[in-house]
Structures are given as structure tokens and as C-alpha cells.
Amino acid sequence: MRPSPFLLSLAAVLVTACTRQTQVSAPPEAGSLAVTTAVVVRENRPALIEMPATIRPVERAVISAKLTGTIATLPWGLGQAVPAGDVLVTLAVPETEARVRQAQASLAEAARATERERTLVAKGVNAPDSLRDAEDRLRFAQAGLAEAEAMLAHASIRAPFAGVVTEKTVLPGDLATPGLPLLTLESTARLRAEGAVPEQAAATLRIGDSLPVVVQDGAAPVAGRIEELSTAADALSRSVLVKVALPAGSARSGQFARLQVTAGASDSLFIPATALTRFGQMERVFVVTEGRAVLRLVKSGRTIGDRLEILSGLNAGEQIVLTPPAALRDGQRVTPQS
Template sequence: MKSALLAALLLTFVAGCAKPDAVPNIPPLPVAKVRVAPVQAAEIPRLTEVTGTIRPVRRAVLAAKVMGAITELPITLGQAVRANDVLVKIHSADASARLSRAQSELNVTRRDLERERDLLAKGASTAETVRNLQDRLSGSEATVKEAEAQLAYAEIRAPFDGVVARKLVDAGDLANPGQPLLELEGTGEFEVEATIPDSFAATLKAGALFAIETGGTTFSGTLREISSRADPATRSIQVKIAVPAGNSVRSGQFTRVLVPGPAIRALLVPAEAVSLNGQMERVFVVGDGNRAVLRLVRSGAARTTAGRPLVEILSGLAENERVVLAPPAGLREGQPLEVLP
């Protein structure tokens, strides 16, 4: 029994002292030919996204100026109309009666003036009487014009070319002075109405450009108006941004507006240097001995400089490091690099 145990221990010792197998040689990684670009630091404007609404530049709420029943409403919602088209007719008995009374008084005054002029020529009247009647005639003519203007208010006409955006009444309804009846919107020019933080007011001037996204399209708009008063409740100010002609937008459409603020220092790299590995963003940089070093980064906003797309890097890189552009699919950590001119 003891001899068998001793033999087993001896075999184990001999096996441990045996020469291990040689480790196989691993071939070195091939040299990858790459293009590189430096990580650039730049002063760029801080962009803040706010929401806005597309509005027509020309819009009007048409209201009644006289009281009466609406007899005609020859328009439909969304209908295109031309300037001076009749949109609403109101039957105003009061305005019609005032015009009839004014015209009657005018006719009486004219007859009296003609009679007194004939009597003056015969010496049976006085010049003072004729002058008084002439003054009364002028007053009667003015009264008639005023009554005609009041009656004209019974017809509401389009102040400009546009479309009917809202109908607030129907034929047969009673209209009262000041009551809104229709809303008309122009179709030629549009603008974005938005509110921005009041901290941006000092850096904004008329003519500034804003990036605007709506309906899947992006365009640049010019700042047209900026309010001088901040809303104390929201600490924001209202701005109006012109929409360039040719953009297909609709009234009431939702928009996103990128508002430039004070400049901040940021690191920028070409967009082609950043690649995705699952959910991680990564960049290869040129390390010591011209070897590839893998860095995980966090990117920010996309930028464009001189027509070249750039990406803001929030973390993972340092200024003046060299990043690999469009890294080859098989590029690995530690692989030697040959930098192409």
C-alpha cells in the first residue's frame, strides 16, 4: 500500500518536471493605411431648441360693425377668396332707415335753396338766408355720406387675398357690433412665432438666422421681430422668424427652432471618424508608436464647417489628438498605422 502511494507521487513529480509544449507564434497585426485629422477646439454658439408655430404674415379677424341678421354667407371653410370679395351680408334696418331719412332731408334742403335763390334774384329774399341754406346743404350731404358708409358696413369684404380659416357664424344668425364673424389668412408669406428664454435677448438681433425643422424638412429662417418685453411668468420673449418663400408649410404647423446663444468652447471631429458598435460610439486615435488606440466617446450636436460635416465630442477625446477617418472594418486596438498624406 505504501509502495503504491510512493510510486504515484513519483510519477506526479516526473510529469511536473517534464518540459511544457512550446507556445505557438502569433503573427503580428498588419499595418493599416489610414487618413487622420486632428481634434479641433472651436468657439461655437450654444444651441437651444424651442418650439414654435407657423403663422401667416397676413391674417385678420373680420367683425360686424352693424347689428342685424346675416342674410348671406356665400363662403365655405378653407375657400380661397380674392381681395374685395363679399364674404357676409347683414340686413341692417337701422342703417337703411338712417340713409332714407338723410336723403329725404337732403332733397328738402336742395329745394329750399333753389327757391330762396330765385326769391333773392327777385329781391324777395336775403343773401343771409341763401348762405344758411348752403351750409345746411353741406351738412345734409355729409349726413348722407355717413349713412351710406354705415350701410356699407352691412357688407363685409375680404381685405386681401387669402383663405377662410374659421367660420364663427352661419346664415340666419344675428350679428352684433364687434362680434367676430370670420377669420381670414393670407397664403403668400408665413412666419414662425416662438418664445425663447429671455437670457438670449441680448445676443439676438434682427436678421439673425435660425435653423427650423417642421414636417420632416429643415430650412433657415431670418429673425424678423423680437419683443422688447419679457413674460414675467415664463421668463421668455416672443420672436417672429420669416419663412423663406418656396417652403411648403401650413398655418398652425408645429416647428422646432434652434436658437443660437453665447459661444462655448467645444471639441470637433469629422463625422466620418465616429462609428457605432451597438449602442456605443467609438473613435480610433493614433497612439504612441503610430498604433491604433480605441476610445469610447460621447457625441453632441452635428455641425457643418465649410461644407464639411463635423460632430461635437462631449467626452473621450482631447484637443490635438489625431483621429482615424473612416476606420477600416477590421481595425483593432494596438494595430500599427501608416498615416497617409
């Protein structure tokens, strides 16, 4: 028995209604997020190598005693700034003080003897040679007193220059002997980054040239100036010692640094620094691919102005997201904006 036309029409209406209901109930696709983008560019720039260096002061003194004595005062602590000429350490030296008093007594005796001989020679009682002998003894006594006073002056050890105490090896009451280090004084006015540079890269360096120095990771290099450059290379490491003067206040003594030395030229990829985000030790960039933001792990290199060198993870010409919004997720549809 064939179905009637009415039943066929009713079935068609029901199928159409069900299809429309299914289409309406499907979940809508997430909306597109508007983002600002830039393009990864390739440039031929001088290749830089970074060599480890150490920040050291130009002026540094290990303070020692010239006398044997007990440390009476040591008023300065670690990190304290000491003006030039201020007393760093005072020694108790009773033996030297006694020697000064002895020299003073000998000088007074020699002065009286000289005056007496001068009077006797003037009266013709003694020969002129006796006066000359007395004057020689007087000069000898004067020299002895000057020597004793000079030794006593070493009981007060003064700062040879303005600086900061960076090390103390003794305390009040300890015995100081000649040559024993008491403390270390370093000047903070002038600091240098000292490091070894490969001899081939050092061939282009000259005293007075500007040399970038990376003092802190992630920060822009500090513009330094080459003050000293060894003319001989180390036979084992095949490197040359370079000392680079730094601007005041840009580093601390003993700090690790890196010297950026030019070694030829190479092609490098660069992106705006705002395109890179960090999550722990990972460096990330969102790449726009077929209208979606794809999260890509990268490895960055040097920073030049507001741009960042990319060592791996990107290709030239790729479109990347600048200042990725916090709501941006991997694979999300985006709308690039210039």
C-alpha cells in the same frame, strides 16, 4: 501479451480516418459580407439649443360686423383662398337701407328749398340770411346722406388682404352684431416663427440675422431671418420674444417649430447620415468590432448637411457601416471597404 505491430498500425489508421471524417463533416463558418465604412469623428462646433416656436402669419384679421343685421350670404368656406377686396359677408340691413332713402328725401327737399330761397333773394323778396340758412340745411342733408350711405356700405364686408379663411363662427341666417367675430382671415404670403429665447442666448441676436428654424422632424432646418426682437426680457421666464420670417411655402400657420440658437461651443460626434437606420422609435448603427458588425442603439441630434450629430451610443474613432445592407445581421463577420 503485447499487441502485435500490425494491430497497432491498423488502429492508428482507423483513428486517423475518423479524425479526418470529423473535420470534413463540421459546418463551415458563414461567409464575410463586404461593407463600406466610415469613422466617427469628433468636432468642436457651436452648441445649439432648440426653443419651441409657433408659426403665425404676419397678416391676420378677425372679421366683425359694424352693423346689426342678418347674415345674407357667406360664400367662403374654411381653407378657401380669398382675393383682396372680395366680399366675405353680406348683411341684410333693411333699417339702414330705409335710413338711406330717408336721407335722400331730406336732401331733395333741402335742395328744392335752397333753390326757392335763391330765387326769392334774387327778386328782393327775402333777406340774404334766409338763403344762407337754406344752404346750411342743404349741406346738413348732404352730410346725413353720406353718413347713411357709409353705414350701408358696411353691409358688404370685404377682405382687407388676400388670404385664407381659417375660422368661421357664423352661418347664413345668424344675427350679426357690432364686434361679434364672423370669421378669421390669414395671409399665407408671409409667415413667421415666433418663440421665446433665453436672455443669455438672445444677447447675440440682431434684427436681420439668419436663424435656422426646424419645421419638420428629420428635415433640414429652414433658413429664417429675424424680423422682430424684443428689447425687454420676460421677468418670469427670463426669455426674449423673437419673430423669424420664413421663406414662402415652407410652413403652415399654427404649425409647431423649433428655433435653433447658438449657445457657446462644444465637442460633438458626427457620422454620415446614411449610417443610421431607424426601426420604429429606435435609431441603430452597425459598429465594426474585431471584424464583426455589432448593432448599437444611438441617439441622434441635429443634421448638418449630409452628416448627423450623435448624442450617445458611439465613441470617436469607431468604425461604422455606411448604408447597411438588408442582409446584415448583428454579429455577422464583415470585410470593411474604403
